[in-house]
Amino acid sequence: SRFGEFGGQYVPESLMDCLTELEQGFEDARNDPKFWEEFRSYYPYMSRPSSLHRADRLTEHVRKTAEKGMGASIYLKREDLNHTGSHKINNAIGQALLAKRLGKTEIIAETGAGQHGVASATVCARFGMKCTVYMGSEDVRRQALNVFRMKLLGATVVAVEAGSRTLRDAVNEAMRKWVERLDTTHYIIGSAIGPHPFPTIVRTFQSVIGSETKEQMKALTGRLPDAVVACVGGGSNAAGMFHPFANDPSVRLLGVEAGGDGIDTDRHSATLAGGKPGVLHGVRTYILQNEDGQITDTHSVSAGLDYPGVGPELSGWKDNERAKFVAATDAEAFIGLRLLSELEGIIPALETSHAIFGAVELAKTMKEDENIVICLSGRGDKDVQSVAEELPKIGPKIGWDL
Numbered sequence: 001s002r003f004g005e006f007g008g009q010y011v012p013e014s015l016m017d018c019l020t021e022l023e024q025g026f027e028d029a030r031n032d033p034k035f036w037e038e039f040r041s042y043y044p045y046m047s048r049p050s051s052l053h054r055a056d057r058l059t060e061h062v063r064k065t066a067e068k069g070m071g072a073s074i075y076l077k078r079e080d081l082n083h084t085g086s087h088k089i090n091n092a093i094g095q096a097l098l099a100k101r102l103g104k105t106e107i108i109a110e111t112g113a114g115q116h117g118v119a120s121a122t123v124c125a126r127f128g129m130k131c132t133v134y135m136g137s138e139d140v141r142r143q144a145l146n147v148f149r150m151k152l153l154g155a156t157v158v159a160v161e162a163g164s165r166t167l168r169d170a171v172n173e174a175m176r177k178w179v180e181r182l183d184t185t186h187y188i189i190g191s192a193i194g195p196h197p198f199p200t201i202v203r204t205f206q207s208v209i210g211s212e213t214k215e216q217m218k219a220l221t222g223r224l225p226d227a228v229v230a231c232v233g234g235g236s237n238a239a240g241m242f243h244p245f246a247n248d249p250s251v252r253l254l255g256v257e258a259g260g261d262g263i264d265t266d267r268h269s270a271t272l273a274g275g276k277p278g279v280l281h282g283v284r285t286y287i288l289q290n291e292d293g294q295i296t297d298t299h300s301v302s303a304g305l306d307y308p309g310v311g312p313e314l315s316g317w318k319d320n321e322r323a324k325f326v327a328a329t330d331a332e333a334f335i336g337l338r339l340l341s342e343l344e345g346i347i348p349a350l351e352t353s354h355a356i357f358g359a360v361e362l363a364k365t366m367k368e369d370e371n372i373v374i375c376l377s378g379r380g381d382k383d384v385q386s387v388a389e390e391l392p393k394i395g396p397k398i399g400w401d402l
């Protein structure tokens with residue numbers, strides 16, 4: 001349950017029973033081939049395995065702007081083509097099957113941007129389980145479309161009025177409610193955060209991303225990729241892409257956080273770049289906090305990365321330097337979004353756009369015979385409206401100015 005000095009269970013006594021039962025149930029399932037057979041039986045529904053292919057024009061763009069002989073080939077792992085439009089379904093299906101195995105009949109979940117809420121509501125509809133999603137009232141207001149989708153999928157959305165009325169308050173409320181209804185209820189947490197065993201559970205289900213990537217790159221290129229890149233909010237898609245490569249030192253791991261208006265401002269969500277170790281939501285990890293230890297308000301143009309904590313496993317990889325973490329600002333994320341849209345005809349989620357910008361910068365520093373894979377964690381349909389107003393500000397069409 002430890003990732004270096006990070007991880008653990010910093011929770012009230014009343015939560016320990018829940019966590020102990022969950023840990024035993026998860027270990028049981030994880031070691032049972034029948035559980036994984038059942039998980040894979042939903043691959044057609046999830047649209048797994050997700051495809052992986054080369055981004056030819058994005059690679060060409062990098063080579064035009066890099067020095068001679070430089071510019072790694074960029075490949076895309078298409079988690080945006082999964083059912084519900086992101087990697088979130090991997091964790092939701094896995095945890096719902098685990099809940100059923102534990103004899104639970106209802107699910108609770110938290111959400112901020114709404115993606116995890118929608119994924120949880122989706123699997124509960126599929127499995128016939130009652131679903132209650134806790135969501136900060138500020139997020140209910142600004143993510144109305146996803147609230148509508150959750151209700152359409154049969155879930156109940158509870159607006160949380162405490163604190164900043166955003167994601168971190170939704171996590172608190174969901175944990176409080178879980179303690180009250182442990183015997184019938186499982187809490188499907190939306191990212192690789194929270195007290196042990198949650199970060200391990202989420203990373204295990206999301207590892208389908210990295211495991212498939214390893215196989216697909218060996219088939220396509222005959223070897224391991226030289227680097228893999230993922231955006232980092234709570235860290236679920238990054239943990240899932242990185243973990244299968246953690247013991248392959250030749251594979252560089254790059255996480256790209258939300259730099260907002262810049263990490264030298266107080267308006268960003270770059271927890272690993274600008275935070276320090278502390279405790280949040282029952283786990284020791286890097287968090288954005290002021291000198292009194294109060295959690296600071298975060299900002300990102302992408303709601304999915306807008307979280308003041310990060311998974312403890314990523315904090316461990318930062319401290320033992322297995323992974324490198326950088327931050328892309330809102331403006332740089334828009335550049336990543338436009339590059340992929342105009343050069344590959346793929347509109348990525350704003351969260352994912354941070355990883356695209358980071359991967360392009362990394363590719364410029366690598367040789368042409370090297371290969372990078374970007375975890376394309378989500379599609380951008382949800383963002384096109386909010387982006388439309390911003391786009392003119394970031395200058396002319398990128399694709400044509402080469």
Ligand SMILES: C[C@@H](c1c[nH]c2ccccc12)[C@H](N)C(=O)O
Pocket residue numbers: 110111112113114115116117167171189190191193233234235303304305306307
């Ligand atoms: C990424 C996902 C999410 C859901 N729960 C989270 C907990 C911590 C960090 C992120 C999340 C998203 N923000 C959402 O609200 O669904």
